[in-house]
Amino acid sequence: MADAVLVARDLRKSFKAPRRPPVEAVCGVSMEVRRGEIFGFLGPNGAGKTTTLRMLTTLLPIDSGAATVAGYDVERSPQEVRARIGYVSQLGGSDELATGLENLVLQGRLYGDETSAVRRRVAELIELLELEAFADRTVITYSGGQRRRLDVALGIVHAPEVLFLDEPSTGLDPQNRANLWSHIAALRARGTTVFLTTHYLEEADELCDRLMIIDHGEIVAEGTPRELKRQIAGDTVLLSVRDQDHAAHRAEQRLRTQPYVRELSVDDTTLRLYVEEGASAMIEILRLLDSEGIGIQSLTVAEPTLDDVFLRQTGRSLRDAGQRPETEERRA
Amino acid sequence: MRTPRDIALLYQRYFVQMLRNPVWLVVGFSTPLLYLALFTPLLKHIAGSAGLPGSDVLDGFLPGILALLAFASGSGLGFSTIFELRAGVTERLRVTPASRFAILLGPILSSMTLMFVFDAVLVAAGAAFGFHVHWLGLAVLAVLLGLLMVMMGAFSIATALLTKEISGFAAIVNGINLPVLLLAGVLLPISIGPLWMRVLAHFNPLYYLVAASRLLANGHLSGHQVWQAFAVLVPLCALVLAWATRVFRRAVA
Numbered sequence: 001m002a003d004a005v006l007v008a009r010d011l012r013k014s015f016k017a018p019r020r021p022p023v024e025a026v027c028g029v030s031m032e033v034r035r036g037e038i039f040g041f042l043g044p045n046g047a048g049k050t051t052t053l054r055m056l057t058t059l060l061p062i063d064s065g066a067a068t069v070a071g072y073d074v075e076r077s078p079q080e081v082r083a084r085i086g087y088v089s090q091l092g093g094s095d096e097l098a099t100g101l102e103n104l105v106l107q108g109r110l111y112g113d114e115t116s117a118v119r120r121r122v123a124e125l126i127e128l129l130e131l132e133a134f135a136d137r138t139v140i141t142y143s144g145g146q147r148r149r150l151d152v153a154l155g156i157v158h159a160p161e162v163l164f165l166d167e168p169s170t171g172l173d174p175q176n177r178a179n180l181w182s183h184i185a186a187l188r189a190r191g192t193t194v195f196l197t198t199h200y201l202e203e204a205d206e207l208c209d210r211l212m213i214i215d216h217g218e219i220v221a222e223g224t225p226r227e228l229k230r231q232i233a234g235d236t237v238l239l240s241v242r243d244q245d246h247a248a249h250r251a252e253q254r255l256r257t258q259p260y261v262r263e264l265s266v267d268d269t270t271l272r273l274y275v276e277e278g279a280s281a282m283i284e285i286l287r288l289l290d291s292e293g294i295g296i297q298s299l300t301v302a303e304p305t306l307d308d309v310f311l312r313q314t315g316r317s318l319r320d321a322g323q324r325p326e327t328e329e330r331r332a
Numbered sequence: 333m334r335t336p337r338d339i340a341l342l343y344q345r346y347f348v349q350m351l352r353n354p355v356w357l358v359v360g361f362s363t364p365l366l367y368l369a370l371f372t373p374l375l376k377h378i379a380g381s382a383g384l385p386g387s388d389v390l391d392g393f394l395p396g397i398l399a400l401l402a403f404a405s406g407s408g409l410g411f412s413t414i415f416e417l418r419a420g421v422t423e424r425l426r427v428t429p430a431s432r433f434a435i436l437l438g439p440i441l442s443s444m445t446l447m448f449v450f451d452a453v454l455v456a457a458g459a460a461f462g463f464h465v466h467w468l469g470l471a472v473l474a475v476l477l478g479l480l481m482v483m484m485g486a487f488s489i490a491t492a493l494l495t496k497e498i499s500g501f502a503a504i505v506n507g508i509n510l511p512v513l514l515l516a517g518v519l520l521p522i523s524i525g526p527l528w529m530r531v532l533a534h535f536n537p538l539y540y541l542v543a544a545s546r547l548l549a550n551g552h553l554s555g556h557q558v559w560q561a562f563a564v565l566v567p568l569c570a571l572v573l574a575w576a577t578r579v580f581r582r583a584v585a
Contacts (some may be wrong), residue, residue, distance in 0.1 A: 061582065082427060087425070092420055096419070097348075097352040098345075105426070109341055112429065
């Protein structure tokens with residue numbers, strides 16, 4: 001891919017555990033991230049998201065496989081990669097006893113820039129991420145949302161080509177989460193590629209141009225949120241017919257043979273149809289039932305969620321799968 | 333050069349953090365002064381007996397406290413490493429192109445500065461109670477103390493990176509500290525002990541520094557213990573630094 005800013009081939013990582021077989025945290029992950037997109041890495045806690053991210057950001061040695069980030073091999077040229085990426089861990093990692101401004105200036109200078117250039121850039125970032133009100137206070141006084149925005153600012157103080165965000169909205173309330181999302185979207189508008197991990201379906205759906213679903217260290221699906229939802233489940237149409245002349249049975253017989261219907265289930269007078277695209281299917285369904293003289297009580301279309309996608313790929317709901325403690329992965 | 337600049341930045345960062353954490357300053361200042369205030373009076377009564385030097389007890393005791401202070405300041409650094417690991421600070425620094433050696437050395441040199449301030453207070457307080465100040469000897473001793481501090485700091489930080497949690501780290505550091513301190517003659521000279529102790533002490537790097545510190549503090553720059561201390565500490569310090577930098581580079585922090 002010509003405009004790929006990140007290419008990973010068959011990444012693997014396992015961790016030794018005392019008196020137990022090694023834990024295969026990442027088993028053969030390959031991916032390509034395009035310049036300027038928001039790429040989501042979705043999966044339950046302990047699926048291998050953070051481990052993959054830490055390999056891509058030079059923090060963790062790669063067992064086997066290879067990755068190129070911003071044009072440089074992660075294992076062979078870590079310094080070149082580090083200069084071109086930003087990374088915001090789940091923990092953030094700002095200095096609590098320093099002010100936001102001090103944190104930002106130090107971080108900028110660690111990337112080798114002169115103080116005057118760093119100060120100009122930091123002033124821009126304070127405006128961009130709306131830190132003005134508290135940039136001069138020590139970080140220990142910040143709220144969760146303020147701290148998160150500072151963390152993101154720390155990650156982009158050197159204008160990286162790729163910004164890695166590990167679970168950026170964990171621990172934020174809905175309002176702060178929405179606020180953070182709008183800031184992340186603003187970064188993309190300025191040309192920064194964003195690679196984020198999340199176990200929030202809404203986040204992946206709302207924010208990501210493309211995403212990949214990982215479970216037990218393996219990629220189970222990949223595509224745009226829309227593609228993923230369509231390729232796996234299509235749309236769901238709920239049809240309710242009038243309870244007369246075995247209408248439900250007759251409707252089922254006729255609909256089952258239609259090419260646009262993938263799956264169909266009946267519950268009393270309600271038919272649940274999985275179709276490729278809801279809007280066009282509805283017209284066909286209306287025509288068919290009208291010609292058959294079957295009365296319709298209601299007809300609604302529901303888009304599948306990413307949870308349907310996850311359920312379909314792994315046999316578990318993401319919400320249930322998320323119950324495993326994050327420490328499994330953090331043991332890295 | 334990238335590394336000196338990074339060392340300066342990270343030195344400054346750590347120093348500001350220390351100054352804003354007054355608890356550390358209070359503990360740092362009070363520990364050596366407490367030794368001085370609460371241990372010296374005991375020595376006064378046994379000086380001259382049991383093979384102890386009979387002259388001013390502080391001349392023999394204060395250098396040991398300086399060595400103890402360098403040893404403890406260094407080996408305590410790992411505690412803040414564990415804190416920074418848990419807060420994600422280490423990771424934030426490691427993902428930048430900053431020199432790994434600088435990430436290691438910045439905090440060590442920063443704490444060393446503070447240690448020399450404590451040392452100066454200790455010497456001043458000691459002088460008021462009869463400690464004889466020999467400037468040149470103290471200057472050479474400062475170099476030795478600096479080496480010890482770098483060695484212990486690097487060892488402590490690397491151990492913290494490898495153990496990753498406070499209980500494992502504390503067990504290792506405390507397990508090493510106590511025998512090393514007791515076998516170095518920090519509080520009382522090993523020379524008054526039995527033969528097996530005196531033999532065993534020769535395998536303890538800190539023993540050489542404590543022996544040299546007593547000579548240097550009393551103005552003897554040419555004693556063979558002084559050269560021995562340098563001969564032991566310089567290579568050991570280099571070795572530990574190299575190992576700790578390696579740990580920083582590879583450690584799954």
